[in-house]
Amino acid sequence: MRTTLIVDADNVLFRFQRAARLLAKVEGIETQDCDVNPCVPGTWDAFAAAVDRNPGWVRNLQVLPLVEDVLKEIRGMGADVICATRVLKGSLRWHSERAAALEDLGFTHEDMYFCADKSRIPGHVFVDDDPVHIRKWQLAHLHGIAVLWDYPSTRQEPIHHNSIRTSDWNHVITAVRSYLAYHEGAR
Numbered sequence: 001m002r003t004t005l006i007v008d009a010d011n012v013l014f015r016f017q018r019a020a021r022l023l024a025k026v027e028g029i030e031t032q033d034c035d036v037n038p039c040v041p042g043t044w045d046a047f048a049a050a051v052d053r054n055p056g057w058v059r060n061l062q063v064l065p066l067v068e069d070v071l072k073e074i075r076g077m078g079a080d081v082i083c084a085t086r087v088l089k090g091s092l093r094w095h096s097e098r099a100a101a102l103e104d105l106g107f108t109h110e111d112m113y114f115c116a117d118k119s120r121i122p123g124h125v126f127v128d129d130d131p132v133h134i135r136k137w138q139l140a141h142l143h144g145i146a147v148l149w150d151y152p153s154t155r156q157e158p159i160h161h162n163s164i165r166t167s168d169w170n171h172v173i174t175a176v177r178s179y180l181a182y183h184e185g186a187r
């Protein structure tokens with residue numbers, strides 16, 4: 001398998017949490033002080049309906065700083081980059097708008113995985129801001145590196161000893177580079 005980086009979309013590629021909290025507020029949906037999941041459990045159906053009432057909301061989520069340059073650099077190094085992003089049950093707009101936004105970032109449809117269980121996706125480096133995904137993926141891919149994208153609300157969350165916690169893209173680039181060198185040497 002070619003050296004593969006898997007990246008989450010919300011809060012890693014796109015500025016999700018602030019926009020989601022704002023949308024929820026406007027739509028009267030209860031939120032919580034959690035960066036990964038601003039919606040209170042049980043309110044996701046209401047959130048999906050809110051997304052559908054606001055065409056372009058997903059499509060126009062702001063791309064986080066450095067993302068475009070980093071994707072270009074990692075692809076230029078010869079690694080594959082795929083995106084693993086959530087399924088929003090009940091929303092008719094979420095998936096098509098997310099796909100269009102990811103295309104703008106250079107992802108083909110082959111590079112996009114809409115799934116709830118990201119541990120099923122094979123790769124070498126996995127970046128996500130959700131500690132649950134990080135722990136599960138790391139256990140399923142012991143030789144990979146899971147990167148918990150650092151946000152204040154998850155600082156107390158435990159991670160596997162192979163995993164790292166950072167919001168510095170240089171650490172991700174270094175990890176990908178180490179796999180590229182390893183695969184090059186193994187040829």
Ligand SMILES: [Mg+2]
Pocket residue numbers: 008009010011012036128129130
């Ligand atoms: Mg996320």
